[in-house]
Amino acid sequence: MSLEVQTMAAKQILVAAGVLEGATCTAYPALQPDIEMAGGSWHAVATTFDNAHTHGTLVTAPAWPAHPEWMRQFLAVLGSRVEP
Secondary structure: OOOEEEEHHHHHHHHHHOOOOOOEEOOOHHHHHHHHHOOOEEOOOOOOOOOOEEEOOEEEEOOHHHHHHHHHHHHHHHOOOOOO
16 A cells, blocks of 8 residues: 655645646645646645545645644544544
8 A cells, every 4th residue: 555645735746746647635725736737636625724635545634734634534544543
């Protein structure tokens, strides 16, 4: 399994590497054109920037307010179970 975890402007690395074709991800809104030009699909950002998105094993988030949701989705991809 190949796992990609990206937050904030890290999607620029994926854009430059040409690996977003067919993938759906979220990022800071200024990166939407880059993602779409690289063949990826844009997943809308919440007004509070606290949402994350998972596409297969690619887990993305727009900014630091999404860290809790991003971590939940990342752990789910890993098959982890977190209990209080």
